[in-house]
Amino acid sequence: MSLDNSTERKIYSASTNGAPLPEEQDTTTVQRPGLIARLPITGRTRKIVEWLSIVAAVYILITAVGVIGSGFGAATGGQAENLFVFAQNPVVGLVIGVLATVLTQSSSTTTSIVVGLVAGGLPLETAIPILLGANLGTTMTSTLVSLGAAGDRNQFRRAFSAASVHDMYNILSIAIFFPLEWSFGILERVGTWFAGITTGSDGGIIATVFTAFGDAVSAVTDPGADLIEAGALAALPDVWAGIFMIGLGVALILMVIKFISNMLKVLLVGNVEKMFHKAIGRGPISGIFSGLLITVMVQSSSTTTSLAVPLAASGKFSLWQIYPFTVGANVGTTMTAMIAAFAFTGGEATAAMTAAAVHLFYNIFSAVTIFLIPFLRPLPVRGATWIGSLGAKNKLYVVAWLAGLFVVLPALMIGISALFS
Amino acid sequence: METPDSFDAALQSLTDEQLLDHLAESDQPELLQAEVRRRLQRRADDELRAQQHAEISRMVEHLEQSRVDWQAVREFLRETFLEFTARPEEPDQDAH
Numbered sequence: 137m138s139l140d141n142s143t144e145r146k147i148y149s150a151s152t153n154g155a156p157l158p159e160e161q162d163t164t165t166v167q168r169p170g171l172i173a174r175l176p177i178t179g180r181t182r183k184i185v186e187w188l189s190i191v192a193a194v195y196i197l198i199t200a201v202g203v204i205g206s207g208f209g210a211a212t213g214g215q216a217e218n219l220f221v222f223a224q225n226p227v228v229g230l231v232i233g234v235l236a237t238v239l240t241q242s243s244s245t246t247t248s249i250v251v252g253l254v255a256g257g258l259p260l261e262t263a264i265p266i267l268l269g270a271n272l273g274t275t276m277t278s279t280l281v282s283l284g285a286a287g288d289r290n291q292f293r294r295a296f297s298a299a300s301v302h303d304m305y306n307i308l309s310i311a312i313f314f315p316l317e318w319s320f321g322i323l324e325r326v327g328t329w330f331a332g333i334t335t336g337s338d339g340g341i342i343a344t345v346f347t348a349f350g351d352a353v354s355a356v357t358d359p360g361a362d363l364i365e366a367g368a369l370a371a372l373p374d375v376w377a378g379i380f381m382i383g384l385g386v387a388l389i390l391m392v393i394k395f396i397s398n399m400l401k402v403l404l405v406g407n408v409e410k411m412f413h414k415a416i417g418r419g420p421i422s423g424i425f426s427g428l429l430i431t432v433m434v435q436s437s438s439t440t441t442s443l444a445v446p447l448a449a450s451g452k453f454s455l456w457q458i459y460p461f462t463v464g465a466n467v468g469t470t471m472t473a474m475i476a477a478f479a480f481t482g483g484e485a486t487a488a489m490t491a492a493a494v495h496l497f498y499n500i501f502s503a504v505t506i507f508l509i510p511f512l513r514p515l516p517v518r519g520a521t522w523i524g525s526l527g528a529k530n531k532l533y534v535v536a537w538l539a540g541l542f543v544v545l546p547a548l549m550i551g552i553s554a555l556f557s
Numbered sequence: 558m559e560t561p562d563s564f565d566a567a568l569q570s571l572t573d574e575q576l577l578d579h580l581a582e583s584d585q586p587e588l589l590q591a592e593v594r595r596r597l598q599r600r601a602d603d604e605l606r607a608q609q610h611a612e613i614s615r616m617v618e619h620l621e622q623s624r625v626d627w628q629a630v631r632e633f634l635r636e637t638f639l640e641f642t643a644r645p646e647e648p649d650q651d652a653h
Contacts (some may be wrong), residue, residue, distance in 0.1 A: 167621065241625070277625060284622065284629040286636075401620055409616040416609050442623035452605065452612045531637040 169398045177336060178197025183403070190399050193392040194475065195360075198353060200388035201252040202361035202479035205488070206379025208256030210374050220258060226265040226318050226551035230310070231546040233269020240540055243274035243391050243437055244472035247495050249386055251476045255488040258322055264317060267495045268310055271466060275303045277438040281445045289447045289528050290462075296534065301455055302441045302462040303541065304519035308512065309502035325503075327494035334493075335486045350485050353478040358523030361479070393472065397436040404433045420460040424503065427464025437469035455517045463503050470496040619650045 167173075168186075177185060237246045250347035254263045278299040317323050334346040364384065368377035398555050401408075408430050415426035431440045444458045473495050477488040506512045526533040568588065571579065573596070580589045612619075 223607055280624055280625045280630055283633040284626045286629065286633050405616055405620060408620075409613055412613040412616070416613070417606055439620075439623060442625075443619055446619045447612060450612050451610045530640075531633065532641055535634065535637050554625040 142211045163338045167398075167400050169395050172399065186399060190403075191395055193396045193399070195357060197248065197392045197396070197472075198476060198479045199357045199360040199364075200385040200392065201248055201255075201476040201488075202354075202357055202385075203364050203381050203388070204249060204252030204385035205255035205484060206361060206365045207368075207378045207385060208253050208258065209378070210369070211378025211382060212257060213374065220262050224259075225260055225550075225553055227549045228260075229262055229265030229312065230269040231550055233266035233271075234273040234542065234546055235269075236266070237270045237273025238276045240273070240390060241277045241438060242268040242390075242393055242397075243469050244435060245386075245389050246270040246273065247470070247473040247492070248389050248393070248476040251473050251488045251491045252385060252479070254491040255477075255480045255484040258325070260487070260490055260494070261321075263491050264323055264494055265314070267491065268317070268458055268498060270495075271499070272303075272310060273307045273542075274469070275299070275306055275441070276538070278302055278441040278445055279538060281442040282449075283534070285445070285449045286531070290451070293524045293528035294451060295445045295449035297455055297520045297547070298445050298453075298458045299441070299525045300527075300537075301459050301516050301520035302465075304516035304523075305459070305463060305502075305506065306466070307519075307541075308506060308515055309498075312512075313423055313498060313502060323494045323498050324490075326497045327490040330493035330497070331486045331490035335489050346489075347485075350478045351481060354481045355483075356460060357479060383462055393435065395441055399433055400434045401439065415461075420456075420507070421484055423457065423460030424464040424467075424507075427461035428468040429464075431468025432471050435469075435472055437465040440465035440468070450456060452530060455520055459517055460507075464508065467496075467499045467503055470499055 172189060174181070174187065195339060233246060233250075236249075237243050240246060247267055250258070250263050250266050252268075254260060279296070282292070282295035282299040313323070333340075333342050335350070336343050365377075365381060368380050368384075371377070372380060397497045411426050411430055415422045426439055430443075431437050434440065441462050444461055445455075447453045448455065448458050470492070473492040474489075477485065477492040480488045506516070523533070523537055529538065558591055568576070571592075576589065576592060576596075580593065583589055595645070
């Protein structure tokens with residue numbers, strides 16, 4: 137028997153003996169969005185232009201959310217509550233949130249749109265289930281990414297399990313918080329409280345800072361939104377102008393969120409890598425914070441959770457290491473809706489911030505509840521292991537899981553709730 | 558008399574070769590075997606951690622892999638459909 141081993145020399149020392157981290161990754165190999173890739177510039181100039189393009193995209197995002205808010209107000213004529221009576225059934229709202237996010241493949245897009253709609257008059261109690269559903273809908277992306285590993289049974293089992301741990305976690309958090317919200321309105325109360333202290337006139341220093349920042353952002357973005365509104369209202373009757381503005385706002389949000397996410401991946405890949413290196417071997421709390429920060433950096437939980445899929449497929453990372461990372465991604469993705477809430481001022485800002493805060497606190501409460509209650513904590517991993525094994529045995533289980541989760545279950549839930557309402 | 562702590566420290570200060578020599582000569586090898594197991598476990602953990610860091614160093618590649626490959630999705634669905642609709646093989650008539 138020999139114990140000779142040179143392994144320790146290979147260990148990167150971020151988490152061991154303090155030696156330097158690997159050199160920052162060369163970012164030139166990450167695929168740039170087409171428009172930016174075609175620009176005939178290089179080096180520092182390219183980097184400056186790329187960061188400026190992100191600033192411009194955030195400007196368009198905030199403007200677009202403002203346009204949706206104005207458009208919704210114009211389209212519904214202040215009668216949103218009556219027009220959206222079909223979505224007053226919380227189950228229908230939840231399903232709308234799931235399906236809208238499956239279609240856009242971005243929970244940030246869905247939540248930003250909802251923030252705009254709430255500012256435009258959509259009742260908060262109608263919006264909350266949509267925000268909860270967005271969390272589940274976004275899990276579809278990582279599951280689709282895992283199908284790319286189907287060529288190798290073992291790799292696929294690990295990849296599909298890693299994607300499913302996000303599904304299972306979100307199913308569990310909805311199972312806990314959806315009935316609680318329906319019965320007691322906990323998230324609505326906490327969201328209203330948070331919006332009160334951040335945008336209310338009596339909120340002290342926090343409200344002063346948030347309001348000043350919001351006013352500054354609105355002063356920059358309002359002219360663009362006003363111009364679109366004035367143009368639409370001049371060319372079309374109120375209702376059609378409103379519908380046009382909502383459509384335009386949604387299209388802009390879809391484009392810019394995809395652009396921002398892709399561009400940030402190019403610019404921050406080195407930082408993402410460093411954060412991963414630092415998180416290894418530091419336990420679940422570090423994993424949650426890494427997932428959170430990486431998601432804030434790339435502005436997309438789908439990117440973060442999908443990134444976990446090839447890492448898990450490699451067999452070097454266990455589901456227990458992937459799990460906290462996806463939980464952090466859920467919390468990190470709420471940042472986009474918070475940014476979107478700065479599109480508004482006054483009462484609209486309070487409504488928008490309430491919706492954004494509901495999404496934030498739902499994800500914080502889910503993480504705390506599921507991670508702190510010992511019998512809940514292992515459930516997503518157990519569920520993901522089970523579905524991963526089934527999927528590796530027979531691909532039909534994978535299709536059944538996807539169809540069941542995103543088609544059959546929503547339809548059943550609507551049917552059952554319609555029977556009892 | 559050596560305390561348990563000082564004995565542990567003495568064990569840990571041994572090189573691998575010294576440890577194996579002691580193990581061969583010892584009448585009560587349990588503690589030495591435990592030290593061997595501890596060293597093996599630590600090295601296995603370190604090995605895994607090194608592999609994880611190496612995997613993370615391929616971040617650009619993983620970011621590319623984290624996009625939805627619609628062709629792979631279509632192929633997956635096609636294969637699943639074919640598996641689902643495939644008939645079980647006919648029994649060999651000549652065998653009877």
